[in-house]
Amino acid sequence: xxxxxxxxxxxxxxxxxxxxxxxxxxxxxxxxxxxxxxxxxxxxxxxxxxxxxxxxxxxxxxxxxxxxxxxxxxxxxxxxxxxxxxxxxxxxxxxxxxxxxxxxxxxxxxxxxxxxxxxxxxxxxxxxxxxxxxxxxxxxxxxxxxxxxxxxxxxxxxxxxxxxxxxxxxxxxxxxxxxxxxxxxxxxxxxxxxxxxxxxxxxxxxxxxxxxxxxxxxxxxxxxxxxxxxxxxxxxxxxxxxxxxxxxxxxxxxxxxxxxxxxxxxxxxxxxxxxxxxxxxxxxxxxxxxxxxxxxxxxxxxxxxxxxxxxxxxxxxxxxxxxxxxxxxxxxxxxxxxxxxxxxxxxxxxxxxxxxxxxxxxxxxxxxxxxxxxxxxxxxxxxxxxxxxxxxxxxxxxxxxxxxxxxxxxxxxxxxxxxxxxxxxxxxxxxxxxxxxxxxxxxxxxxxxxxxxxxxxxxxxxxxxxxxxxxxxxxxxxxxxxxxxxxxxxxxxxxxxxxxxxxx
Numbered sequence: 001x002x003x004x005x006x007x008x009x010x011x012x013x014x015x016x017x018x019x020x021x022x023x024x025x026x027x028x029x030x031x032x033x034x035x036x037x038x039x040x041x042x043x044x045x046x047x048x049x050x051x052x053x054x055x056x057x058x059x060x061x062x063x064x065x066x067x068x069x070x071x072x073x074x075x076x077x078x079x080x081x082x083x084x085x086x087x088x089x090x091x092x093x094x095x096x097x098x099x100x101x102x103x104x105x106x107x108x109x110x111x112x113x114x115x116x117x118x119x120x121x122x123x124x125x126x127x128x129x130x131x132x133x134x135x136x137x138x139x140x141x142x143x144x145x146x147x148x149x150x151x152x153x154x155x156x157x158x159x160x161x162x163x164x165x166x167x168x169x170x171x172x173x174x175x176x177x178x179x180x181x182x183x184x185x186x187x188x189x190x191x192x193x194x195x196x197x198x199x200x201x202x203x204x205x206x207x208x209x210x211x212x213x214x215x216x217x218x219x220x221x222x223x224x225x226x227x228x229x230x231x232x233x234x235x236x237x238x239x240x241x242x243x244x245x246x247x248x249x250x251x252x253x254x255x256x257x258x259x260x261x262x263x264x265x266x267x268x269x270x271x272x273x274x275x276x277x278x279x280x281x282x283x284x285x286x287x288x289x290x291x292x293x294x295x296x297x298x299x300x301x302x303x304x305x306x307x308x309x310x311x312x313x314x315x316x317x318x319x320x321x322x323x324x325x326x327x328x329x330x331x332x333x334x335x336x337x338x339x340x341x342x343x344x345x346x347x348x349x350x351x352x353x354x355x356x357x358x359x360x361x362x363x364x365x366x367x368x369x370x371x372x373x374x375x376x377x378x379x380x381x382x383x384x385x386x387x388x389x390x391x392x393x394x395x396x397x398x399x400x401x402x403x404x405x406x407x408x409x410x411x412x413x414x415x416x417x418x419x420x421x422x423x424x425x426x427x428x429x430x431x432x433x434x435x436x437x438x439x440x441x442x443x444x445x446x447x448x449x450x451x452x453x454x455x456x457x458x459x460x461x462x463x464x465x466x467x468x469x470x471x472x473x474x475x476x477x478x479x480x481x482x483x484x485x486x487x488x489x490x491x492x493x494x495x496x497x498x499x500x501x502x503x504x
Contacts, residue, residue, distance in 0.1 A: 086138035094152035115157035116196035175233035199233035266483035280333030322359035335367040363393030423457025
């Protein structure tokens with residue numbers, strides 16, 4: 001045989017050129033293809049050196065078959081750029097392809113996709129079912145994303161798509177179809193699973209000229225889509241970036257505020273209707289910003305919850321409220337609001353014990369107010385915490401009663417000491433008969449279950465008269481006083497005739 005017979009014909013020229021420039025030694029700078037006797041190809045590396053053989057010049061060549069090694073390398077390279085569960089492109093390949101499209105001057109659309117209600121499937125059927133669902137989602141994505149476009153899984157239930165050379169109208173149509181396709185029911189081992197999808201979209205060059213900018217802005221648009229009720233697509237707008245900047249500024253300010261002691265507690269009195277005397281105070285958090293003045297809790301509490309600062313702030317509030325309340329008359333209670341996030345830390349009971357112990361306040365003088373959000377996640381664990389708090393002697397109050405989805409069922413789940421009638425019902429007492437009926441029903445419910453009823457947001461004597469007639473136990477609102485700094489509590493106690501004796 002001649003050498004050429006073991007080379008594929010399309011490589012004869014390159015083989016010949018390599019031989020023409022061969023020196024005393026040779027080492028492959030690339031892999032070559034060789035033909036086996038059965039005609040199949042293998043990939044090889046070749047090494048050689050000149051030798052004398054029976055008085056003639058010769059060349060000794062070693063040929064190493066690297067076919068399996070190349071396959072393994074190809075598999076490793078594929079795995080490095082693809083998601084192991086769905087076989088879609090992973091974040092690295094996604095960013096690489098997005099950068100290539102931008103470098104090529106293409107108009108690019110970036111779509112960030114988040115599955116709605118996916119957690120429900122995981123919680124109901126388990127993670128293996130959740131994984132099978134994700135694979136089916138990937139199959140549907142592959143069927144929709146064709147040509148030079150790319151679909152990727154970024155992690156969890158987050159996916160992304162790159163569309164090249166498309167108009168905003170085409171992107172909008174594609175996103176609407178994709179939401180429809182991903183929202184159709186899934187059959188997983190005979191179980192029907194229904195989820196949805198929300199999509200955020202950023203377009204180059206208007207929304208960014210780098211992959212980082214586009215992905216960040218598409219993510220902001222996705223956040224807006226989820227806020228708008230999910231199951232929709234939303235294009236990035238510059239105002240979103242301004243809001244994000246404002247949010248980042250708020251986060252930095254919050255961390256600094258906590259470190260610098262800019263928070264303070266104000267106290268709003270609760271009046272016993274039967275005696276017209278103060279029965280307690282609700283402690284309300286205030287943030288006195290050095291430049292912006294007082295910032296509403298409605299603005300900063302959700303941010304503190306998101307960044308995990310609420311646990312530290314909540315612990316401070318409990319300690320501060322207990323330390324202040326111990327200076328008041330013995331019959332005066334203090335109420336402290338708890339965030340649902342504080343229940344996740346699992347050390348809430350210890351925090352309450354510590355606050356009571358450090359202050360010397362009797363547990364019977366502390367009320368902890370929760371909202372129905374506590375019942376919407378990890379109910380069993382949260383119920384266990386509530387029962388532990390009750391065993392300490394602390395009272396538990398349900399805030400904003402009547403505004404949630406299942407307020408009545410919560411009364412069966414846990415024996416509350418108090419329910420607070422939301423201000424929205426109190427506001428219209430004099431004008432709307434349905435508000436009167438609701439207040440009457442809640443008051444009757446409280447009497448039947450031996451639960452104290454407190455009406456929030458009382459602003460007029462007419463409202464007070466209605467509440468008195470309907471049998472409410474307590475009231476609070478601007479008719480009596482707004483929330484005041486701790487220094488003004490004694491004045492409020494004197495004004496409403498509470499005894500001035502101090503007690504631990």
